[in-house]
Amino acid sequence: MTHSARSALLSGMLSGLLRTLSLLPYHWVARLGEGLGSLLYLIPGKRRHILHTNLRLCFPEHSESHRQRLARACFQHVIRSYLERGVQWYGSAQAISDLVELDSAIDLQDRYDQPTIFLGFHFAAIEAACMYYSTRHPVASIYTPMSDQVTNEISMAQRARFGTIMIPRHDSARQILKVLKSGQPIMLAADMDFGLRDSVFVPFFGVQACTLTAVSRLARLSGARVVPFVSEVRPDYQGYKLRIYPALPTFPSGDDQADALAMNQFLETRIREIPEQYYWVHRRFKRRPPGEAPVY
Numbered sequence: 001m002t003h004s005a006r007s008a009l010l011s012g013m014l015s016g017l018l019r020t021l022s023l024l025p026y027h028w029v030a031r032l033g034e035g036l037g038s039l040l041y042l043i044p045g046k047r048r049h050i051l052h053t054n055l056r057l058c059f060p061e062h063s064e065s066h067r068q069r070l071a072r073a074c075f076q077h078v079i080r081s082y083l084e085r086g087v088q089w090y091g092s093a094q095a096i097s098d099l100v101e102l103d104s105a106i107d108l109q110d111r112y113d114q115p116t117i118f119l120g121f122h123f124a125a126i127e128a129a130c131m132y133y134s135t136r137h138p139v140a141s142i143y144t145p146m147s148d149q150v151t152n153e154i155s156m157a158q159r160a161r162f163g164t165i166m167i168p169r170h171d172s173a174r175q176i177l178k179v180l181k182s183g184q185p186i187m188l189a190a191d192m193d194f195g196l197r198d199s200v201f202v203p204f205f206g207v208q209a210c211t212l213t214a215v216s217r218l219a220r221l222s223g224a225r226v227v228p229f230v231s232e233v234r235p236d237y238q239g240y241k242l243r244i245y246p247a248l249p250t251f252p253s254g255d256d257q258a259d260a261l262a263m264n265q266f267l268e269t270r271i272r273e274i275p276e277q278y279y280w281v282h283r284r285f286k287r288r289p290p291g292e293a294p295v296y
Contacts, residue, residue, distance in 0.1 A: 015154060022095075053295055054285070102132075140168050202261040210287045
C-alpha cells in the first residue's frame, strides 16, 4: 500500500469514528472517554510520566496520594476530550451550541470597536469553546500543525467549517496583523513551550517556564485588547462553560517579561479552580534556563 493510500485509509477511519461519536448522546461519549482514560492511565508511558512530573513541580505542597488522584482525573479529562472531538468537529452548529453555556464579561458585539486577541489556554474543553465561538462570530485562529498528518488535515478542515480563518503559528505575524486591523478577532493560546525564539523565562507555579512574548508584540503593533477566556467541563455531563473575562489591564505594558508573567499568573489562578482539567500532559518545562537540568 502506498503512503498516500494508507493516509487516505487512516483519514477515512478516523473521520468515520468521529462521525459515529458525534451521533451518540453526549453523556455516553463522555462516560466512555472517562472509562478509557482510567484504563489507559494504568499503563506506564511517556505522557503519564510528563503528567506526574508537572504535578510534582507545580504542586509540591500536595501529598503524593493527592497528586495521584489529580493525575488520574486529568488523564480521564484528556482522553475524554479526544472522544468529544466527534461532536465538536462533526456535530451541527446547533448541537455544539446546545452543549456550551456562555458567561462573558464583555459584549461580543463590540468586537469591531477595538482589535481583539482572545487568549486561550489548554484546558480540556478548549476545542469546544473555540468551535462554539466560530458558530456565532467571525474569527481567525492560530494553530500549531500536528505531527500526525492525517489528524492535522482533519482538524484543519473541521475547525474551519464554520468560516474560521486558520493561520499557522510559525508563519503568521503579518497575516495576524492584517486580520486584526480588519476588525476580525484572533484566537490563540500561549501557554506551551514553543521554543526560545520570541520567548522569555518567567515563573509558572514557581518554576521558570519558557513563555511566549508574541501576544505582547501583536497587541502592541495592532492596538488590540487581550481578552482571556477559559473553557471548562461542567459537572454531571452537562456540557461546557465558556468564560470570557475582561481584557487584561495595562496589557501590553511595554515590558515583555512583565506581560509574560501576567499571563502566567492569570493562568495559575484559573488552574487552581479546576486543576484536573488542565492539559498537564504537555511538556510545559521542556526547555530550561541556562544551567538548569532537564526535568523530564
